Amino acid sequence: MKPNIILIIMDVQRASNLHCYGYEKETTPNIDRMAEEGTVFLRCISPGVWTLPSHASLFTGRYVCGHGVGARYNYKPVEKYTLTEIFKAKGYRTAGFCNRGHWWARYGIRDDRGFDEFHTFTFSSLREWVEVGSSKEISAAIEWIKRNKNISFFVFINCLEPHLPYIPPEEFIKKFAGDMSLEEAEKIQPNIWKVRMGVEKISAERWRKLRDLYDGETACLDYRLGKLFTFLEEENLIDKTILIITSDHGDEQGEHYPPHIAHQLHLYQPGIHVPLIIRHPEIFPQREKIESLVQTHDIFPTLLEVLEVKSIDVWKQCQAVSLFNALKGQEREYALAEYQKPLLAFERMLNIDPDYDFRKWYKSIKALIVGEYKYIWYSTGEEELYNLKEDPLEQNNLADIETGKVEEMRKKLYSI
Structure with a gap:
């Protein structure tokens, strides 16, 4: 059975x-x-x-x-x-x-x-x-x-x-x-x-x-x-x-x-x-x-x-x-999480305040994890990079410091 x-x-x-x-x-x-x-x-x-x-x-x-x-x-x-x-x-x-x-x-x-x-x-x-x-x-x-x-x-x-x-x-x-x-x-x-x-x-x-x-x-x-x-x-x-x-x-x-x-x-x-x-x-x-x-x-x-x-x-x-x-014991090459543009969120916000400027939320988001690093991409151009082993709470954005790693992760994301 x-x-x-x-x-x-x-x-x-x-x-x-x-x-x-x-x-x-x-x-x-x-x-x-x-x-x-x-x-x-x-x-x-x-x-x-x-x-x-x-x-x-x-x-x-x-x-x-x-x-x-x-x-x-x-x-x-x-x-x-x-x-x-x-x-x-x-x-x-x-x-x-x-x-x-x-x-x-x-x-x-x-x-x-x-x-x-x-x-x-x-x-x-x-x-x-x-x-x-x-x-x-x-x-x-x-x-x-x-x-x-x-x-x-x-x-x-x-x-x-x-x-x-x-x-x-x-x-x-x-x-x-x-x-x-x-x-x-x-x-x-x-x-x-x-x-x-x-x-x-x-x-x-x-x-x-x-x-x-x-x-x-x-x-x-x-x-x-x-x-x-x-x-x-x-x-x-x-x-x-x-x-x-x-x-x-x-x-x-x-x-x-x-x-x-x-x-x-x-x-x-x-x-x-x-x-x-x-x-x-x-x-x-x-x-x-x-x-x-x-x-x-x-x-x-x-x-x-x-x-x-x-x-x-x-x-x-x-x-x-x-x-x-x-x-x-085989490692997954990467993990990918995604969030598409939040249409329902805008509806809820505008029901509270019809004049609310929701543009800061109007973005798609993708997160790519490879090894210890996590890269977050926003359709509006922002980027974030975290070392999850050293910074599991994601409080220290390394995007402006480890620019080479950001470029590497961005290329990887675009290739998926």
Whole structure:
């Protein structure tokens, strides 16, 4: 029997805030357990910095420039094949479970993209979201697996935590943010568009509280996912399943200015460095931490290899690199992340202030990582260069100092 596949997306999850990635706070005991029993890819880069293009890359194995999704908000990749369609063609039963159902329906990733079933979940109020969150879809996924456990299945679970607003249930507020009340947690949530426009300011103390709440959101989702992991163990499915835990992108939390918050409009590491943990005792080594550079859409060719897909057309569309190469110690030549011109951002800003001058945001951005260096290119002419080993927080732009390296990275980017 072919291995089952469960793909879990933790929306806006930074790799740096997971305990198994070296974070000092114990935010993820259940995920840590899966990491201990599987392989952790320490340098995983998302090809996009918001939900839609990142998912399009994940499901097609292509860079953002290779599918074009993101600027006009259409999920209409020209490629014929998605992961789900490939699984279905291989005889898998396929199901998706998603908090943001309106997104998936709007962008065409639902029934016509290879899912036998796609279940979406909404909430009547913010308080219901806080108390229930992804528990709805995780419980639904468990019930679906119970009914389909005797056939090979592919399950996609898209969890909205720890996405803004950062408001976990009270027990997780207490654990990570001390004596803060639920009412205060709600009150300090930012309007990200006003922050970007400079209308709303966030003090250092408020950022500290927001980061604590973000950790609470991460821990809450870990607790909810723990129920899925326990179920798989009790049903003797855990070792028959390739369990993949990752994120579509991360989140900026005041590390870079002019004011960057959340995701979109930048390509700094907090927004694109994401976790990637894969567990299967026979296919992925246990207690293994891989330092090699990888990207989330590398999941696509990796699973093609697992399924022994031979189709030339499928492989021809793939722009990613199998994770098995990293397991063999082979270095990825580069990682590429992209952000197209943010049309939706302008709409949101102009709704707040019709006279707002959004031209400083009207740019495409590309980030190229080769070895220790990261080069950021802007369509407006700016360039940034960072040595991620010496400056992992990207605070020291070397573009005016290491001009030779800038030219080398620029040429490399143009050649891709």
